[in-house]
Amino acid sequence: xxTTNANExxxxxxxxxxxxxxxKQLGEAAGGDRLGCSVYELPAGRLSWxxxxxxxxxxxxxxxxxxxxxxxxxxxxxLTEGDYVxxxxxxxxxxxxxxxxxxxxTYLAVSTMNEPDVTAYPDSEKxxxxxxxxxxxxxxxxxxGYYRIDESVDYWTDEEDVETE
Numbered sequence: 001x002x003t004t005n006a007n008e009x010x011x012x013x014x015x016x017x018x019x020x021x022x023x024k025q026l027g028e029a030a031g032g033d034r035l036g037c038s039v040y041e042l043p044a045g046r047l048s049w050x051x052x053x054x055x056x057x058x059x060x061x062x063x064x065x066x067x068x069x070x071x072x073x074x075x076x077x078x079l080t081e082g083d084y085v086x087x088x089x090x091x092x093x094x095x096x097x098x099x100x101x102x103x104x105x106t107y108l109a110v111s112t113m114n115e116p117d118v119t120a121y122p123d124s125e126k127x128x129x130x131x132x133x134x135x136x137x138x139x140x141x142x143x144x145g146y147y148r149i150d151e152s153v154d155y156w157t158d159e160e161d162v163e164t165e
Contacts, residue, residue, distance in 0.1 A: 002031035006039055020046040027113075028138065036111040036136050040097070041104055042068065048097035050124065056117040057134060059087040059109060061097070066105035069098045079105070094122060113137055125149045 009029055011022040020043060027037040042048060051071055061070070063083045070077045070085060072095050077085075079097070087093035089112075099105040115134040120127050128146045133139030 002029075004029035011041070018047045019049065021048055025136070026108075027110075032113070034113050036109075036113045036134075038109050038136070039064070039106065040109055041106045042066075042097060042099040043104055044099055044102050046099050050121055051094060051096040052119050052121045053087070053091055053094040054089050054111075054117055054119050054135065056089055056114040057112045058089045059093065059095075059111040061085045061087070061095075062108040062110070064106045064108060066099070066103050067101045068105040069100055071096045071098060079107075091120070091122075094120070111136060116143075120149075 004026055006024050006026060009024040009026070011024060013022050014020070022041040024039045025036070026032075026039060027035055040048065061079075061084070063079050063081050065081050067081070068079045070079050072085065072087070073092050074094070076098075079085075085095075087095050097105070097107065111134075113134045113136065115137070116129070116131040117134050118127050118129055119135055126146050126148050128135070129143055130137075130141060131143035132141040
């Protein structure tokens, strides 16, 4: 059991294209194992992680301050201070936070930390595979990668078709 204070944590940042976010990983800092929690700050005009959903991890968002929109399961929903949104662990939970306001948008994101997990990215038609440590976790992963959904291979490879004596 642990505690942390968000005011004592440094922000980490991610910037790539329209995505720019600041993050403090509260769950990790407090020693959380099966439940993750991060506070995010999105500057005006920026977006969170690419549109995605998890197959093994349920998430939730709680807006602390500011306004914006949430792309959720193909719809755009208004977000304002005090809003709480659940994101199921399937395609209904596909989401991306959009700050289309003139000020900062700050929210908590809470997630189960189950692994293995497959994360789907419908816009880019790819999946992410996480085995050994869940998305957002910093443990060692035995398997981790991103793959195009339409690039499948046969179950049997040529090497497996060879008979052994």
